[in-house]
Amino acid sequence: MKRILMIALTLAFSLSACGTAAPTDSGGGIEISSPYAHAADAGGTSAAYMTITNTGSEADTLVQAACDAAMMVQVMETTMANDVMSMGEIPGIDLPSGSTVELKPGGYHIMLMELSQPLVDGTTITITLEFEKAGKMTVEVPVKAPGSMP
Numbered sequence: 001m002k003r004i005l006m007i008a009l010t011l012a013f014s015l016s017a018c019g020t021a022a023p024t025d026s027g028g029g030i031e032i033s034s035p036y037a038h039a040a041d042a043g044g045t046s047a048a049y050m051t052i053t054n055t056g057s058e059a060d061t062l063v064q065a066a067c068d069a070a071m072m073v074q075v076m077e078t079t080m081a082n083d084v085m086s087m088g089e090i091p092g093i094d095l096p097s098g099s100t101v102e103l104k105p106g107g108y109h110i111m112l113m114e115l116s117q118p119l120v121d122g123t124t125i126t127i128t129l130e131f132e133k134a135g136k137m138t139v140e141v142p143v144k145a146p147g148s149m150p
């Protein structure tokens with residue numbers, strides 16, 4: 001399973017499908033697993049989720065993300081306060097050395113807004129993540145049928 005994912009990431013690095021800057025291998029000890037995004041119509045909004053592990057010896061931070069399929073992309077966190085669910089853009093997601101952080105519905109997510117193309121179940125999109133220390137990293141993200149709220 002892990003090996004398959006590494007192959008997928010390697011392919012993603014060679015495709016340069018997303019964002020304006022050429023994606024580069026972080027080489028900084030960041031590993032991405034189980035990425036997915038919800039299916040959505042063009043012009044609509046979706047969210048992408050994944051598990052990020054920092055295997056490096058230094059703390060790092062996910063500071064932003066980009067994707068050609070969306071006009072606006074933000075790193076967000078969903079929070080509950082007084083039984084009201086809300087979400088907002090956050091400056092980054094901290095990744096202490098050796099930590100694993102899960103982006104999932106009801107928590108951290110990458111919001112894909114003003115979609116320039118429909119996100120179709122069974123296809124993949126490319127998201128470029130930018131880390132403070134590890135730099136840019138490109139991830140192939142499978143699109144799945146919509147589920148719970150971001």
Ligand SMILES: [Cu+2]
Nearest residue numbers: 076087111150
């Ligand atoms: Cu959001």
